[in-house]
Amino acid sequence: MRTAFINKLTELAEKDRRIMLLVGDLGFGVVVDFAKRLPDQFINIGVAEQNMAGVATGLALAGKIVFTYSIANFPILRCLEQIRNDACYHKANVIAVSVGAGVAYGSLGMTHQALEDIAIMRAVPNLSLIAPGDPLETAQAVDYLAQGHGPAYLRLGRAGEPTVHKNPISWQFGRAIEVLPGNDLTLIATGTMLQTAVAAAEKLQTQNGLSARVLSMHTVKPIDEEAIRKAAAETRRIVTLEEHSVAGGLGSAVAEVLAESGINTRFLRIGFPPVFVHEVGNQDYIKKCYGLDVDSVVERLTGFLRLHAQER
Amino acid sequence: MISRARSSHIGGNFSMAEIVAVLYDEILNISPKHLDAPDRDRFILSKGHAAAAYYSILALKGFFPMDWLDTFYLNGGHLAGHATRSVPGVEVSSGSLGHGLPMAVGMAKAAKIDQRPYRVFALLSDGECQEGSVWEAAMLAAHHRLDNLTVIVDYNKIQALGQTREICDLEPFAEKWNAFGWTVRQVDGHSVDELYGALSVLPFTSEKPSCVIAHTVKGKGVSFMEDKLLWHYRTPVGEEFDAAMSELCSLPHLNR
Known part of the structure; x- marks a missing residue:
């Protein structure tokens, strides 16, 4: 980047x-x-x-x-x-x-x-x-x-992140990009967690046969309320992913939209807890410590889906 | 204005009255008819709490109607308690100290890059010079040889809770600016002639920014306010207001 x-x-x-x-x-x-x-x-x-x-x-x-x-x-x-x-x-x-x-x-x-x-x-x-x-x-x-x-x-992020988008994109300020289509749940990711979200969605598809929509919420402010409401109405399950504290970040921004939308949605924030990191290690190591690697994310998503499986 | 608003900072407004008067009367190339003229001189009041004096000179110079002054601080008024850019003639909003000089440096640098003739002036308070950001900007201005930039310090020697020399002494003050690469002149900040004498020969040194240390008296013009800490915050009302007005109205230059 x-x-x-x-x-x-x-x-x-x-x-x-x-x-x-x-x-x-x-x-x-x-x-x-x-x-x-x-x-x-x-x-x-x-x-x-x-x-x-x-x-x-x-x-x-x-x-x-x-x-x-x-x-x-x-x-x-x-x-x-x-x-x-x-x-x-x-x-x-x-x-x-x-x-x-x-x-x-x-x-x-x-x-x-x-x-x-x-x-x-x-x-x-x-x-x-x-x-x-x-x-x-x-x-x-x-x-x-x-x-x-x-x-x-x-x-x-830093240098060397992979290109997530397979095809050319039309980037618009304030407009989320649908990276993967899906109807069982929506993963809303920002920044460096986009690649994790896409990888997790692909695993969910192959392991569990679930289709997860992935939205790249590159503009966090002003946030794309329309895309959030649409995803909530169509998939009923929203999970946010961010390499940031869950206090006040993307998850909070999405939660504000959902809470006022009146749409009955199951919701989960994946990110860091609001603490100082004391573990010593590189980006991948620390993300794994806090459950932000692909495998941990898939595990949390599976649990989240199991919990709310009967509600559709 | 201050009495009606029950507001503060009258002492620091009075201490810089002559400074803004000389700047707007004689020095600055700014016209209310051409607020956005690209080559207008830029004046930044970094001590934004002294907005009453600033607004007064702007109104006197025709930047906005005089009756706006009656709305200073008041509900629904035009003029907030600190200098605000939405007011015609106000170049930047200020109020938190230590912000004005970095912005002034940016403007002066832009003039150099674009080879424009305008000059940039920043008026600072003395207490403000305890902010580290002032010296970050001072260092950079000299490094970039911004001789189109002038700082004026209203050195009234009293800050919010006491005398500067008792709280965090600025001295040796002129030597500090010198050491940071500025050419310094010290003047009596209540002498119109001395202020004009300094500000009309800028820059003091080619390729160096200029600093005018204006030695002033807090609350100047009203005997019972002069050099009194109380008048950083106190509002003159009732008998105090009448006495102050009576003294001010008898000043010789107001009767010319």
Whole structure:
């Protein structure tokens, strides 16, 4: 996703001189090419995220479209008030880009794990929140954001995620993508959990003969209420998957829509509990510890379906 | 305004009155007729709690009707207690300290990139300079040689709960700005001539940002408010209001 992001941004910035990339002294090996090719559109602000968000707003209010880049919580939580008061209140074209969503940098420890960011950023007015599910979605999200649609938070994984979509996609801001059709239940996934959702759905099909619809909810804010209501009405069982705390994240956003929809639905959130991760290990290891690997997800889905088997 | 609104911060409004007067009378290239002119100078009131003085000068300069001032702080009014961008002439909203200078740096940098002639001014409070983000931005401004950027510090030496030197001393203050790569001039912030003298010769040094430390008195203009911590928050009402108005109305420059 990181590679898809920087490649697309470089391509767009070469055509549109308003586009700028600011980094908080992070992005070794990622941003160097951009900096070399477009020196007037690149600033390494230094290790100063509050300043990065404030300077980005100043640049944006003077006509620029500014991407701020750092990892995990640094470009959003360290400077949350600058994002809120400066970028969002003024509807400035500031796009905070974070790589290392969830536990992508798991082995670096708690400071480098972003598990509450969706919950926190979801509450900020005027801010769009996009967590692409694969490199294809990332490139199209960048394409959209670089046009200057106001403040946004772009939540990315790291490098090397597989392309989940088998075919070309037509990515639309605020519109979920149906990755797999299905009628027995719907898996709504965001960001890095999309590939897990697809793999789990395929296993359910082969092992249990169940057809799970998979929706990529790449735009978490504003969320696609219509797609959620449609899935609830048609499949009656909704499960959300996110590499994020279940407190306040995608699961909460979907639950809000379902609770107000009046549609009788069985619902399950799969994600991290709202705790600090103390286990040491890489992304796959930590996800497995918390039941977010494919096998654990399939097991939970099977149990969920068994529990509610008689209700259709 | 402040008395009617039962609001605070009169001391910090009075301490910067001459500063905004000189800026809007003589220095800034901003016109209410062309609010969005791309080459207008940008003024950022970073000490957003001093909105009453800011709104007053904007109204006097014709950015919005004078009677809006009567609605300051009030239910359904036009003017919130801190500077708000929805008000014509207000460049950015402020109120949380330490936000103005980073935004000013971004605007000044944009002017350099785009080779535009506009200048950027940020007015900071002294207590605000305890925010780390001020110094993050100060460092970056010098590094990028933003000589189109000027900071003015309203150095009235009193912050919310006491004197700056007793709470977290800023001194040696001018040396700090110097060390961060700025050229500093210190003036009497209530002397229109001294303020004009400094602000009309910007930048002080080519390729360096400029800092004007304006030595001021909190509550300036009303004898019983001057240099008194109480008037960071206290609202003048009743006899205090009448006494203050009487003193202000007898100031010589108001009768010219």
